[in-house]
Amino acid sequence: MKYKKVPLTAVRRLSIYARTLSDLENRGRETVSSEELGLDANIPSTQVRKDLAYFGQFGTRGKGYSVKELNRKLREILGLDRSWNVALVGAGNLGKALFSYPGFRRQGFHIVAVFDNDPAKIDKEWKGLKIQHIKKLPEIVKEKKISIGIIAVPSSAAQEVAETMCRAGIKAILNFAPKRLFLPPECKQGTVDLAIELENLSYFLTK
C-alpha cells in the first residue's frame, strides 16, 4: 500500500506511537483515546489524530483506538512486522556500541555482517560473528540478503563506504558520521548526528 506525502516528522512520530502502544499493551490496556496516547507520547492529541489520518481511518468516535490493532497496523506501516538484515561498517567504539545495542534486534533489525578495513580487526569475532574486510561487502550483501547499511566510520571515509554499499545493492543507509552523504536517488539515507541532541539541550539551558 502506498501512502502519499507523509512528512518525515510524522513517520518519526509513528515510531513513538508504536512504542507507547506496546507499553500500553504490556500493561493490559485494550483501548486508548488520542488524548491519552498524546499525553503518554508527549505529543498534542490534535497532532496524533492528524498523523494517524494519513494512513486511514482508525478508532471509533467516543471509544478510542484498539491498542492492539493500532499497534499492529503501525508496525506494519513502519515495516516492523518483518525482520531486516543489516550490515555494519566500522568496528570501532561506536560500531561496537551499535552492534550491542539491544533496541535494534527488538525491532527486527539484525546486524548479520560487520566490516572494517583495519587488518588488526579483520577475523576478530563479535558474539561469534567474524569481522570481514570491506572488500567482501558486495558478495556478503548478496549472500545474506542485506538491505540496510549502518556507517560507523570516520567522516573522511563515510562517502566511499556509502557508495560501496549502494553499488552492492543496499537500499537504505543509516549514517553516524557527522558528514553529509551524496547518494544515488534509489539509495535512501538517514543521519544520526549525536551532537544535535546536545545542542537542543544547550539551547534550552541558554534561554
Added chain:
Amino acid sequence: MKYKKVPLTAVRRLSIYARTLSDLENRGRETVSSEELGLDANIPSTQVRKDLAYFGQFGTRGKGYSVKELNRKLREILGLDRSWNVALVGAGNLGKALFSYPGFRRQGFHIVAVFDNDPAKIDKEWKGLKIQHIKKLPEIVKEKKISIGIIAVPSSAAQEVAETMCRAGIKAILNFAPKRLFLPPECKQGTVDLAIELENLSYFLTK
C-alpha cells in the same frame, strides 16, 4: 534574550543550518540565499525563512544572509558560543563510543567526568580521565560545574541515574536508554532512540 513559542523541531533545524553555514564559511562563501541554504540543508526555503524569523530579522532582501554573521548568531542562540561541562554515566560500549565521539567536543561539549557502578570499571582511565563511582556524582558535579548529563546505562537503571543527576543540580539530560524518564520540570530531557532512525528507513523500504 528570550524567544517565545519556538517549536522543538525548529531548534533542531537551527543546528542543521549552523552546520551548513559552517561548511559554506569554510568554503569561503560570504552570502547565501534562503533557497541555497535550504537546498544545502535539504529543507524547503519557505521553512528556512520561517524558522529564522522566530529569532529576528536576518538578511537583506535580494542579497541574502551574511554567512558569517548568521552562523555566529545561530551559534549564540544554540548556546554553542561557550563551552559546557558534561557528565557521562555508563562506562560500557555505548559510553565509550560517546566519550570518543569527536562531534561533541567540536561543538563545545566536554565530557569532564565518567561514572559507573561496576567495581571492575572504577579507577580505570579513559584518555587520562578516571572512571568514578556513581556515588561521587554530586560532589564532582559541583566541583566541575557540570550542567549536562548523558545517560548510557541499561534501561533498568536509567530513571535512578536521572534522579541522581537532577538532585545534584544537573539541568539537562541526554538519555540513550530506550526508556521514558520522569523528571522534575526544572530538569530538561532529550532522548536518543537509535532504533527510531532505522524504523524511518524501513518505512521507506516498505512503501
